[in-house]
Amino acid sequence: MKFVIEKISKSSGRLGYLVQTETEKRFRTPLLVQTTKGGSIPYLSREVFDYVTEEVPALQFTLSTIDHMVESLKLFNGTFGAYVGYPECLSLLIIRDSCELIPSGHNDKDIIPLFTRRGKEHITVKRYMDTVETLKPDIYQGLCDADTNLESSKKRIIKCVDRTAQFMDACYERHQNSKVLKKCALFAPIVGGYSTHARCESIKHAKAKGEKLANGYIFEGFHNYGLSACQVDSEQLIKVMTHCLNELSDDKPKMMPGAYTPPVMLELISLGVDIFDTSYAYCAASNFKALTFNFNLKTVENATSQPFLEISNESLKEDFTPLIRDCSCLTCRKHTRAYLNHLYKTKELLGPILLMIHNLHHMMHFFSTICKCIADDNLPDLIKLIKFQRGSLAVDYSIKPNTKIISKNDQDKNYTILNDDQK
Structure with missing residues (x-):
């Protein structure tokens, strides 16, 4: 995956596009990726989605909703996009379902909790990277501890940054040594709640260890997903994101998953964020x-x-x-x-x-x-x-x-x- 910038404006954000490595298809940024559940766009079949748009979609697949498919995918000779009926799509794998509120807690030293249809699962770095190799997405996020929000304590924030650094050290090593993942783009997670200092520490680690391996960045830990993303403190969010984006280079795409409101999306786009998802549209429809x-x-x-x-x-x-x-x-x-x-x-x-x-x-x-x-x-x-x-x-x-x-x-x-x- 390549990222090309066409235009940058101080007051109006930037234009660019993502390019699939094999097909050379372009996806315009700022990009709205279609969030999915179980590999399908919520409520819509592929045939019905074709009534919405004739454009090739960018799909956001969520590990918590497709974890039960991994074993059968090992027998499938193709990408996960082809498996669910979207062979031409740009596929992006994230860990948590941005449409649903995720419980806090349940964290441990070497694992993160994954709330699936089968209940709570424990995900280690090895299991996660094995899954990524099976799914072969165009883009995937690194494993991280994103269990923070505006009310998180200083101790919880420090732990999430330290554990994410530990997870990412292993992810970088596996990504570098894997032949399968050479065609997959890795988005390094930036965590740290609403603490600018903690976010900077996360950015420092991403730069030090993943400068040549990471193809982009994904910002998590501002909310607990679902409707909580609609209720974030926009002033605090913009303040932290302004500081973070000033610390990062402009040549890599930035993503923020979650049901952010349109005004917040626009403010973030003006700062230089490139990718969002459709969980806001889903949350509205489901209510x-x-x-x-x-x-x-x-x-x-x-x-x-x-x-x-x-x-x-x-x-x-x-x-x-x-x-x-x-x-x-x-x-x-x-x-x-x-x-x-x-x-x-x-x-x-x-x-x-x-x-x-x-x-x-x-x-x-x-x-x-x-x-x-x-x-x-x-x-x-x-x-x-x-x-x-x-x-x-x-x-x-x-x-x-x-x-x-x-x-x-x-x-x-x-x-x-x-x-x-x-x-």
Whole structure:
């Protein structure tokens, strides 16, 4: 995998592309990779995903959701992308499922916990690198301890940096000596919570041991994934990331997995982060929220938008308009808000499918607009639009869990809200 930079702007981030080694296919950065569960894009088959986009996707595979497939893959003569029906994709392997909240704790000296469909597993460096050799992804992250957040103690942060350095020493050695991994790109993890000193120590180790082996960097340990990524302290996050990115060279891509909100993504892109995933779109769809935020700089000045539409709202039951009037996705062309509200009431699986189609389409067009704004050097204008949506107050993009329940007797009434003791 090669990384090529086309343009760098002090105020608008940078444009570039990742190039697959064998196929020479290019993937534009800032890049939005499709997060997967069990090797599949959540709610969508390959055939349905083709309705979302005709472009070759970049897929983010998660070890915690595909660990049970490793044994069968040893008998498969090909890449994991081909195994799950996406032979032409750019494959990226990370350890933790960015869509789900991951429990803290369960850490030990020589292992990290992996929460899979079979329960908690213990992952050693040897087992992890054996798995990487079996999967043969285009890009994979190094093993790390990322169990930190804003509330982590100083002792926990120090331990995560030390253990990650220990893991990465073994990963670098295995990567260098492996014939299979010569075609795979290694992303070195940068950890350390919200401590700039700890992050710098992690960067120093990555530079000292992996300067020639690491093809990029992945930043973890700011949250516990799932909806917690929507609620990060953006000021603290940007402060730490600004310091970290100043310590790293510009010639390697940087990735931040997790369901970061669009305003936070834009701020990070302006600093030089290149790769994000679609877990925000998934978290919205799984909580019955349709993304509706406006990213069109040419809209009327007094037009205002909300970040998402609550499909569970009773007011939508007779609203026969699309989710967004000018949206060209399959959901908006064929279905209405009232129909999606009906699907929610009847608990039909088609509801999350249609929402996922729309949310992915919306996020992908959002990233296309980001690339255009960087090319035109007006990303600050887009940041302002996303943050305020033509209003005077900053808009809240954080996703709250959907706690509404519906029984058969309630389908023609207002929904019942869970009490605290029912949650």
